[in-house]
């Protein structure tokens with residue numbers, strides 16, 4: 160079982176002081192906050208491809224690097240990083256071949272129903288499920304609209320640059336979509 164493997168490994172990790180390689184403080188040395196996707200291919204690739212090591216940046220992850228709600232937990236985290244944790248710029252990093260690209264919400268709802276979610280459960284929600292799970296057609300457009308939402312947030316200072324990039328989940332190559340310094 161995964162949990163047992165994790166706990167067993169963890170004993171070793173701590174005992175052999177492997178953590179010493181990663182020691183740093185809680186402030187981002189490169190003064191940036193990154194919003195990216197939870198895609199498993201990016202777990203190690205993105206920090207390597209962008210030259211980030213432990214302690215360099217704050218990294219937030221959502222499905223699709225999407226931010227749609229200006230008053231949700233992602234925007235709150237960005238604002239905390241900027242105002243409370245010395246982040247001076249924001250990077251939205253989407254990626255090609257993303258699971259949120261052309262996500263089939265009908266199929267997702269079907270899968271929920273087959274795992275036991277009932278119509279009554281759906282009826283209790285005060286959101287539009289289709290809209291809530293909606294992904295995007297073009298990653299560049301999605302990155303642009305996330306950058307826009309962050310840039311225009313009333314609580315984000317005007318002098319905080321917000322950049323938009325797209326990463327290749329295989330090679331790590333970055334394409335610049337929006338240069339926030341301009």
Ligand SMILES: [Zn+2]
Pocket residue numbers: 196197198222223224254256257258259
């Ligand atoms: Zn993704």
